[in-house]
Amino acid sequence: GESVGLHLPTLSVQEGDNSIINCAYSNSASDYFIWYKQESGKGPQFIIDIRSNMDKRQGQRVTVLLNKTVKHLSLQIAATQPGDSAVYFCAETRSNDYKLSFGAGTTVTVRA
Amino acid sequence: DSGVTQTPKHLITATGQRVTLRCSPRSGDLSVYWYQQSLDQGLQFLIQYYNGEERAKGNILERFSAQQFPDLHSELNLSSLELGDSALYFCASSVAPRGVSGNTIYFGEGSWLTVV
Numbered sequence: 001g002e003s004v005g006l007h008l009p010t011l012s013v014q015e016g017d018n019s020i021i022n023c024a025y026s027n028s029a030s031d032y033f034i035w036y037k038q039e040s041g042k043g044p045q046f047i048i049d050i051r052s053n054m055d056k057r058q059g060q061r062v063t064v065l066l067n068k069t070v071k072h073l074s075l076q077i078a079a080t081q082p083g084d085s086a087v088y089f090c091a092e093t094r095s096n097d098y099k100l101s102f103g104a105g106t107t108v109t110v111r112a
Numbered sequence: 113d114s115g116v117t118q119t120p121k122h123l124i125t126a127t128g129q130r131v132t133l134r135c136s137p138r139s140g141d142l143s144v145y146w147y148q149q150s151l152d153q154g155l156q157f158l159i160q161y162y163n164g165e166e167r168a169k170g171n172i173l174e175r176f177s178a179q180q181f182p183d184l185h186s187e188l189n190l191s192s193l194e195l196g197d198s199a200l201y202f203c204a205s206s207v208a209p210r211g212v213s214g215n216t217i218y219f220g221e222g223s224w225l226t227v228v
Binding site: 032034036041042043044045046049050051089091093097098099100101102103104105 | 114116145147154155156157160167168170202204209210211212213216217218219220221222
């Protein structure tokens, strides 16, 4: 079965507000995590990644937080824009595994 | 544009038929991954190749097979197609064989397969 999952399948956000998308994983051996964004009709697009020896990483308008104690990952999007409307996936892998395992995805809709 | 090229973009075929999906990885990438995305299953890992050799296998059906050629392009062969095989098939590529920091896995735009 899946080793990663998202708390909510959908998220509606007012334009300009911050978005928080959550993801839980089950395997304590997972050592690398990635967030992807998938727009309608397109392939998943890399957003940001984080290794298990870190608890926070920042990119442009995005921040990923990793809490290994509770096996929780989150993606924060600052000042959400209409172009942020998409499905967001968390994915994980581990040192003894070559594949990337994806969660089910959260659909983010930005309200004008 | 991720640099990963997939053809065809759309394909409609009948049950029982066989199709081949093609993928050209990003320039310099040695590893190719195939994923299946359906509405009820999300992104499911199928198989991975690195420099021509199979490295990892996921939930790939026996009716499906893949290979990576010396020029690093890859093909996914789907045979005896069933209605349930209708899905979006993604190819992805990376430089190194596994997902690690600095080895970003880039996805193509996918091949839409409809089995009727």
